[in-house]
Structures are given as structure tokens and as C-alpha cells.
Amino acid sequence: MNFHIRAATKQDCKDVVRMIMELALFEKMSDQVKISREELERDGFCQNPAFGCLIAEVPEENKSKEGLTTVGYALYFSTYSTWKGRSMDLEDLYVMPEFRGFGIGKSLLSAVAKVTKEEACARLQLGVLDWNTPSRDFYAARGAQDLTVSEGWHLIRFDGANLDNLANDASKI
């Protein structure tokens, strides 16, 4: 299967939103998706973009049964480690089911790793769900460490009313 990895443009946001939803459905959390195409366009394609995005594209002759040629994406952004300095987070890596097994996911991951090195980031981090064995195996086979297993890191979140309450407490100080 021929495919091509390239930087996303504003025009890709429609396809990226479609694939964000496909990935969330696979992760059984599609009810959490609130993003819109307009927000992605605004946040990723401006003066100081909040993220970078790579697209996997197949030629017209290999299009999906729905007629789609944009078949995968990787979305990432730079973060900071107080131990190592500049770092990179891979928010999403996705390939449409009928295009798996051709090395597209590996190429997207490698391309993000290349950006990570080019931007002088010491590491590339991502989150994966416990039951998502194919993904966990995919990353482990390429040498990734599972820090939740090896060091015991937990992901903690404030949002909604909890975040509002915390922020309101600050106003009272």
C-alpha cells in the first residue's frame, strides 16, 4: 500500500475531527469529545499553534470504501519537564482500521519522533488505555517504557465544577 506522511493544513481539520471521533469511539469515550472543526482550525493554524499535526494520505486508487484518502493522523505538542527540559506529548495516533498493517502507524510515530528530535526535546510521551493491548504492544515493541507500571505514575484531572471551585478559592486569597 502506498501512503504519504505530510504536515496537516487547515483544510485537513474536517478529516482530523472525523478521525478524532473514530478514535474516541474505539476508546469507548466518544461522549467526552467536545472539539469542533472550527476550534481545531483556530488553535492549530495560527501565529502560535497549540499543536502540530501530521496526516497519512493514500493515493486515489487506494481510497477507503467511503472514498476517503486521509486515513490517519498524529497530533502532538511540546511540553516541559523540570527534570529534562523541553519534551513532546503525542496526544493521538490513529490509522483507520482498513488501512492497518501497512506500516502507516509506525511511519506516523517515526515522523513525530523526528520532529521531537528536531525541536530538541529529550523525550516523547503519550497515554494509552490499560485494555488497549494492541497499542501497548505497539509502543513496547519499539522500546517505550510504561511508566505507570515501572514507576507508578497516575494521571490526575481537575475539570468542571472542581476546577471552578479551585479557581474561585484563588480569587478569595
Place this chain on the structure above:
Amino acid sequence: MNFHIRAATKQDCKDVVRMIMELALFEKMSDQVKISREELERDGFCQNPAFGCLIAEVPEENKSKEGLTTVGYALYFSTYSTWKGRSMDLEDLYVMPEFRGFGIGKSLLSAVAKVTKEEACARLQLGVLDWNTPSRDFYAARGAQDLTVSEGWHLIRFDGANLDNLANDASKI
């Protein structure tokens, strides 16, 4: 105990590096700390800073036994969620042991939550170690969700040779 929360300046980096090391020692991972004062100054106090930092300061009459008045910090940066849009990560929250129990940590956390809301971020996330019960309880008491427990998220990392190998694969495509 009187204390004051304020934005860090470049001149605070010496104290921040000291406290980064104190926190890493507590987390039993001080061998992982490679950051320098110069890197923090360069990355955090430039045109497009990689992070924001708040400082907790006590008046001279409450200084530590070593004569220090900068007794805590919170370091954070903006990230991106493909489900919710702009998000915030709290990389570190630390208060020196002899200054705990006076509400300094809670004030730092609230101040970061306020910044999170001001920057129109939908959520504030952080990592905490499995065995660090006081911190886990501190966040849980304020309504945070432990997503590693409730949803099964694992933190995965590429660095060193693994990251280099991935990036080199991209060059061959």
C-alpha cells in the same frame, strides 16, 4: 504563617532548581534531574515561554533555618486535548517540608487553577506517584479524578536510544 503567591521571575530560577531537586529527592528519582538554572532561565523567561511558574514566599521573619524565603513553587504549561481543546498541565507543585500545613500548597494549586480558567483551558492535569498517598489524598480531597484508576490510562515514554531509533526510521522513509 504569612505567605505570598506571585509569578516567578528569572531571578527565582536558582531557588526553583533547588526545589526541583528537593522534590525529585522526595520522589526518589533525583538521578533523573538534568535541568540547569540556565535552561530554566532560557526556556521560561523568553518571547514564547515553555512554562509558567508561581512562587510561594514567606516574609523575612519566617525564613527557613537555612535563611530561605522562597519556600514553594508550581510549574505549569498549556497542552491540548483533541476532546476538549486547550488544557493545562501542572508539572510540579512543591512546598518545603517545614512550611507544610499552612495552606501554601492549596494556595499554589488554586492560583494555577485560576490561570487555567483565565487561559480558557477546560482542565488541569498532573501526574502523581502511586505510593505518594499524601499527594493523592490532597488532590482527591479537592475533587480531582484519578484517571489511571477510573479509566485505566498509562503513561508511556520514549527517550534516549529508543527515541533516536524511531527518529532515524523516519529519515529512511
